Amino acid sequence: MNNQFSLLTQNRFRPFFWTQGLGAFNDNVFKTALITQVAFNTASLTTLDGSTLVTLLPGLFILPFFLFSASAGQLADKYEKSQIIRLVKLLEIAIMLFASIGFLIHSLATLALALFLMGVHSTMFGPVKYSYLPQHLKANELTAGNGLVEMGSFVAILLGQVLGAWLGSLPQHEFFTSLSILLIAISGYHISRSIPLSPAPVPEMKINWNPVSETINNVRLFWAQQTLWVGIVAISWFWFFGATLLAQFPNLAKDGLHGSERDFIALLSIFSVGVGIGSIWCEKLSKGKQELGLVMLGAAGMSLFAWDFASTAGSIQQQFLANPGWSLQAISQLDYWRMLLDVALLGVSGGLYIVPLYVLLQSRVEARYQSRVIAANNIMNALFMVLSAGFSLLLFGQGLSIPQLFSVTAGLNLLVAGYLCLRQPEYWFSSMAYVKRWFASE
Known part of the structure; x- marks a missing residue:
């Protein structure tokens, strides 16, 4: 393969690339908008100290990686991966609907739970993200594919943080943030429908639900x-x-x-x-x-x-x-x-x-x-x-x-x-x- 960017034109890689990129983008739009609100408008959400909350909230996003990664890895080995991806993207839409309610009613508890659930979403997607590539790329394309995925992820994180900070600073931030995260989630699901089948490597595996x-x-x-x-x-x-x-x-x-x-x-x-x-x-x-x-x-x-x-x-x-x-x-x-x-x-x-x-x-x-x-x-x-x-x-x-x-x-x-x-x-x-x-x- 002479040009790694040619992967972006191929159906075996393109929809997966944009789906994972939009997921990382939405994670960071939501997290940054929430943290911006907590940092600068704490009084409208809670009586707790804003600086303490800004420190604790990211932990809610990381916690599911400890709790559910083991189960996520088993599911990705047992079931067909494109189906898992689409189910995860549907879950993202539901979580963003829930988060929108939290923004509109100024409920920190609702927003914190949505942040935890987005951590669950990312936890479930993680094992699929990197095990998908070896199924669809040749051995001499893995470096190119991983390079594009890492590039896309970091750019998505950056753009998500910038957009999230800007949305969180708007006068009507509740409406615009809710609309943005919902549109991004829906777009991710729409693109995920084009991801090709990825047969399960171990369909006979029995799931151990004890993390x-x-x-x-x-x-x-x-x-x-x-x-x-x-x-x-x-x-x-x-x-x-x-x-x-x-x-x-x-x-x-x-x-x-x-x-x-x-x-x-x-x-x-x-x-x-x-x-x-x-x-x-x-x-x-x-x-x-x-x-x-x-x-x-x-x-x-x-x-x-x-x-x-x-x-x-x-x-x-x-x-x-x-x-x-x-x-x-x-x-x-x-x-x-x-x-x-x-x-x-x-x-x-x-x-x-x-x-x-x-x-x-x-x-x-x-x-x-x-x-x-x-x-x-x-x-x-x-x-x-x-x-x-x-x-x-x-x-x-x-x-x-x-x-x-x-x-x-x-x-x-x-x-x-x-x-x-x-x-x-x-x-x-x-x-x-x-x-x-x-x-x-x-």
């Missing part, structure tokens, strides 16, 4: 195959690393850079576009093959640019401390543009890191277990994101600043990369072989 015992079974499954275990740890670390940095972008823009919402959106946009570029670039750099050599190169870039980003942001903070009356426009423009370049290259490095790891999971797992392994991966991802919040709180409790948090995370990233190479030397040898081939081709 605890099934999660333990899944852990035993991939623990027995250390390649899978190390791959899942590597993917989960990416979400820990990303969650740690992205969670601090709003505070960094406001307090560290003395900027506004526009500066926060700029940081988020540049990072998201960077991940998209890195994800797409994987196809060109790997030439359609499974290329684990990109993982360590991506990890090195993540540490390098996170450290330089932290150093530059720290320098900007020092300029403000020395000149309290300054605005962001008054600081060294070289530092400002260097910081934005770091964010972009950090995103690109993340894209190079994550795409080959998803290809690894898809290509080295038996077809009958793919969805369940993806479900186990989703549980680990959720756990690592929760741990990232605790990690940040711990370091802030020790008096560290946001730039210092980023520096520590960059250093920890190198330790994790070392762990991956020790446990699975293939990562190191693949990286060295890739670099040698690159220089040999010059």
